[in-house]
Amino acid sequence: MPIRWRILSIAALNSAVVIVLAALIWNGAKVLGTAWDDVRQVRESDKVLALLESETSRLQNLIHRYINQPSPELFAEILLLREAVLGTLTTRASTDPMLSGSAEELERVTVRFLDGFGELRSLQATIAKTYDEEVLGPARDIAGLYSVIEGATGHRDAQIWPSLGKSREAFTAMLVAANSYYLSLAPASAEDARRNTETIEKTIPVMSELADNDLQRLALQRLSARTAALREGFSKLTGQLTNRTELLRNTIDASQAETIAAIDGLSVKMRQHEQKAQATFDRTLSDISRRVLSIAVIFLGIILSAGVLIALSIRLPLQQIMASMRAITIGDYDRKVQGTEARDEVGSMARAVEIFRQNAIAKRKTEDELRNAKEKAESALLELNAAQRNLIDAERLAALGGLVAGVAHEVNNPIGISLTVASSFARRAEMFEAMLKSPEGGLRRSQLEEFVRSSRDASEQLVANLQRAGELIQSFKQVAVDRSHAERRTFMLGEATD
Structure with a gap:
């Protein structure tokens, strides 16, 4: 048989192996593709959940920052992020095949969380108005009244002066404590503000007994009324801040916790679905690998046997030709070349x-x-x-x-x-x-x-x-x-x- 037909027979065996293996791989690829699509979809859904969790957590932090330090920039950023969260829910979560069944519950919790910010902002505006009109307003009047009383006092040796100084120090401390409580909600600051307000109210009767002119007495009466208004305004402010804290905790933080819990629950389901799809993928891949290995071993044995026979049929005559070539190269021209009678390429x-x-x-x-x-x-x-x-x-x-x-x-x-x-x-x-x-x-x-x-x-x-x-x-x-x-x-x- 000519050498080309021997080589073509090996190529035919290899082609048969390739065709069989390709059929097995194509059959398994469809199953693997389905399993991989499930894995990929789960991962895409997981990305949507991670994005929602990140956006809502960031929105919660921005709301807390806005409550502590209101600014138009923070408010604008909160509105943009709110639209981003709603957009993620409506355009991605609702259309995601893995999340479509649970998107309504997740959207309800998220909308509740976002609506709580509107209530909180309204309450924050009321708190700011109360602080400005019912705390800072009386405080400004009290500061002016202290100036009037000091101006009506002729000299530093007057009997009213020590009580006036103590009352004014208590007023200054009360303002510092009220501002600190308004900004940080520290209970100790609220207690300091109330205690200093009581000190002011206690010093007013003493100063009234020691007053030596009508202007002082009139200013002290007005001071008593404005101090009572300041005490009531601060008490009102304290109640509103407490309500804001409750609203922040029960509406914003609680809704955020529910949102995170819902996202975590969906993430657990996604993980389970991903594990199932991954198991199917691994099982199918193992089956395909086992079948491919078995067929490859069988055909490899056949190809190796045929290859050895064909190689020997080519190698032995070639060795004789090489021996003749070496004899020629060393000058031994008397040795006759073997295999000249063969009809194949080696001949x-x-x-x-x-x-x-x-x-x-x-x-x-x-x-x-x-x-x-x-x-x-x-x-x-x-x-x-x-x-x-x-x-x-x-x-x-x-x-x-x-x-x-x-x-x-x-x-x-x-x-x-x-x-x-x-x-x-x-x-x-x-x-x-x-x-x-x-x-x-x-x-x-x-x-x-x-x-x-x-x-x-x-x-x-x-x-x-x-x-x-x-x-x-x-x-x-x-x-x-x-x-x-x-x-x-x-x-x-x-x-x-x-």
Whole structure:
């Protein structure tokens, strides 16, 4: 069987495994998808519950902050958050399939919680009005009356002054305690405010007995009336603050607690539903994994058995071909390639290797012939190089002879001129000596000047020609065999290399 059909049979087995496994996975994927949709829906519903719990808790904190420190910014934030809570209930909780059955109860509790804020805000406005009109209003009047009484008192030594100072200190402490109670609802502050109010009321009769003019008495009567109004206003304020605390606890906090309880109850149901869906998901996944593993093991055994047989049918002939290739690479061309008679791809490879062996034998024969030819060519090359060196030496000697002849010709000119000048100078010297020794008479001045002039000309020509000869000899030395470096000189590099 050709190798391609053997490989295709393995591919067919693998395809069968893939098809069977894909059918099992697709069947289980539908069940897993349903279970996962339930898990995902539960988680989405849980997110809605967590969002509601977070929004209502934040709304409760904002309401408490608004009660303690009212501000338009807090009120606006409360209204926005209130709309967000209602929006979550109406647009998400009511349409959620997991929460739709319980959304009405959750909405009822939440609406009650939100409506409680309206009542609380109305009561807060009443409290603010009571505090401003029935506590701070009488307090401002009392402060003015104290100023009137102090102004009507002539000097600090008056008998009314100690009681007046004590009453005023009690009034100041009462205002501080009332403000503290209004802001913090501390019971101790309320008790301090009541105690200081009683102190003011007790000091008024004493100051009335010690008053020494009608203005003081009239101011004390007015002070007594305003103190009673302050006491009643503070008592009213205390009752309203108590009502606000009760409303905050029973409506806001209790409704919030009910909301949290409802959310917790729904969260428990969601957890149970999620656990059930997760169990279904895990069970289905386990079943699919077990079936896939069983089928995979069975088919894996079949594929491995077939694969081993096919591999052996391919591997053994290939090993023989590889052994033949190694023999060829080490030069053993006499070993014949096995498997050339096979009709599959391995047989084609064996026949190709046999052709390669024949080509290698022919190549080795060709290389031997080339090697012999190369050795002959190398001998001829050696002879040619020797002849070339002889020609170069002959040419070098010819060039050197031409160079020596040229230098000799150049040096001969100044030396010949110098010899001519020297011989002429010698004859003139002999003639000058003869004229000096002549008995006929002395030497004339013109003859002496002529001899000096000719002597100077001769010496100048001798010096010039001998310097020329010296320069030529020095130049010749520079190109001599010894390559003298006695003199450094400037030369044209381009000209020399050319």
